[in-house]
Amino acid sequence: MARTGRPKALLELSEDEREQLQRWARRRKSSQALALRARIVLACASGLSNKEVATQEQVSTPTVGKWRSRFIEARLDGLADDPRPGRPATVTAEQVEDVVVATLESTPKNATHWTRAKMAERTGLSKSTIGRIWKAFELKPHREEGFKLSNDPLFVEKVYDVIGLYVDPPESAVVLCVDEKSQVQALARSQPAFPMMPGMSEKRTHDYVRHGTTSLFAAFNTADGTVISSLHRKHRAVEFKKFLAKIDTEVPDHLDVHLVCDNYSTHKHPTVSRWLEAHPRFHMHFTPTYSSWINQVERFFAYVTADLLQRSDHRSVQALEADIRNWVKAWNEDPRPFIWTKTAEEILTSLTRLLKRINGAGH
Structure with a gap:
């Protein structure tokens, strides 16, 4: 008798799950990784074997097995990435907004512009955190460029x-x-x-x-x-x-x-x-x-x-x-x-x- 391998867990989809997976698979704005996982689950639900799905999607057989198992275990939530190791983020969106607004709309006491040290002192965040926020929003308080707009009434003609x-x-x-x-x-x-x-x-x-x-x-x-x-x-x-x-x-x-x-x-x-x-x-x-x-x-x-x-x-x-x-x-x-x-x-x-x-x- 030919060997058939370990039997696969049955993968069945509800109508709502199928519709959501199809949206993820075809939306251009979806993450490419999420779209691939959705296609893998849809193919598995159609009755294809892991090897056939792997060939169709040009991935390895263990990859197909991983996302089949993750879906069976946690359904749609199982297709999300695992939380990364390390300390969870401690800077809130409100703190980021406060730093950006203060940088753009205020100046520190007895100074003409913000520095990382002054902003860190004001907010209680570290200087490196302030630097990362400024970099993300392309803010450079330490730099300035000169300009003077022409007041010539014939500016356009000239x-x-x-x-x-x-x-x-x-x-x-x-x-x-x-x-x-x-x-x-x-x-x-x-x-x-x-x-x-x-x-x-x-x-x-x-x-x-x-x-x-x-x-x-x-x-x-x-x-x-x-x-x-x-x-x-x-x-x-x-x-x-x-x-x-x-x-x-x-x-x-x-x-x-x-x-x-x-x-x-x-x-x-x-x-x-x-x-x-x-x-x-x-x-x-x-x-x-x-x-x-x-x-x-x-x-x-x-x-x-x-x-x-x-x-x-x-x-x-x-x-x-x-x-x-x-x-x-x-x-x-x-x-x-x-x-x-x-x-x-x-x-x-x-x-x-x-x-x-x-x-x-x-x-």
Whole structure:
């Protein structure tokens, strides 16, 4: 006689159990583990053997036996996961809500923002628990970011104007982002720096001696990334007009020149306006107030600062200017244009969402 193995316990379903198992098995939002267990029980109830169910669901035979037995023993409740070992949770939902609301809507006594230690003292929870709650809700009280919204009544028009030059530049023309990096200081450290070594970062003294300042005028070509630059000890309308004259000599005569500038008074001085009237191929495009982020030359200045000025050590303005000229020359040997990807509509939509979030947080 062929061996049939140990007889299986009879598995029968009530109508309510069958309907619930079928819902678990087909609902997309169900846990995949729970859906599998429901399918196993339904298949077993249809009369299939453990081995046949295992083949059908592509699981092991012991897995089928486990959930068959669990269902027979505890019915639908038996398909839930076993409680995990360890101490049960001691932080209630009300405590979590209290931490989140206090973080968002209050400040501690004699401080501008919450720290884990201060919030732990307030709530009686541990600092690590506070940290986990903040992480779960993406709260970072120790961090802040600066911003200033433009109050320019022509903000929308100026955004469309400037972004239009970036994404759809005019034909037979060059688009230059222009600005001055003023008050660049020639700083001499009081002591020589300690060079970087394995396990030790470079060390510099915090004190220095000032040896004068200079201003870097730059016109960043949005098409190819090249830069026309000039250095002046002052940054008045007179110097800006000289810089415009330099641009005029370096840009081929057959091209129109579109300049993207901020609203600094120097750029609108009568001296500059008269020069522009005498050179009709120049067209000025002003960025909205408090919107330096829209002027690509600001990103170029950030490279100058990070690569050269941040750790500079110059004993004279002449030495500083020589280094800046060499740095710009090297940049132009391998220029890097910036690829502008945001349209004016996308920028305005993002600002609208920000304003809604800010206004909502204030109520």
